Amino acid sequence: MRAFFAAAVAAVPLFAAGPAVAETPVGALSLSRSVAGGPQTIVTLxxxxxxxxxxxxxxxxxxxxxxxxDPGRxxxxxxxxxxxxxxxxxxxxxxxxxxKPIRYAKTFGNRCEMIAVTGAVFTF
Known part of the structure; x- marks a missing residue:
């Protein structure tokens, strides 16, 4: 998990200060999900x-x-x-x-609990 945080934190400036584009997104997040300690699936949003x-x-x-x-909210x-x-x-x-920086980490007991709280945010 430390490696993910380090890579994600290093990538934040890339989201915030990239080349000029037609529209700069209001939100730029790197999302990760792992099941039962297995490999992480990582996407951008x-x-x-x-x-x-x-x-x-x-x-x-x-x-x-x-x-x-803020997924915590x-x-x-x-x-x-x-x-x-x-x-x-x-x-x-x-x-x-x-x-504003966003950092959120949580472990849910199962997929249903995860979806009950975060909806489509971590269903990728």
Whole structure:
């Protein structure tokens, strides 16, 4: 995890100060997910305009916009019912949103719990 944070922190200036483009995104995040200690899957997510390597950037950005890009401020979906199976999903988000640094890391008990809190943000 330290290696991921180091690489992500080093990449933040690339998101914030790259060559001039038609529109600079408000949010630029590097997202990582690993299941049960397995290999990490890492994607990029850009918001406003939405894009990156994330499979559903619009849905993820729609969730992050009201919380200024901070996944830690996302609300739990009380209507979602999850089983008690234990298959830990570790997620990490590092980047910038409107010029402010974003850092978030959490381990959920299973995929359902992860989706109940973060919706489409870490489903890639």
């Amino acid at each position: 850009f918001c406003d305009p939405d894009g990156g390597t994330h499979t559903t950037p619009k849905q993820a950005c729609d969730l992050l916009r009201p919380v200024q890009g 996302l609300a739990y979906d009380p209507h979602r019912i999850c089983t008690k199976e234990y298959l830990p999903h570790q997620v990490i988000a590092v980047g910038v949103w409107a010029g």
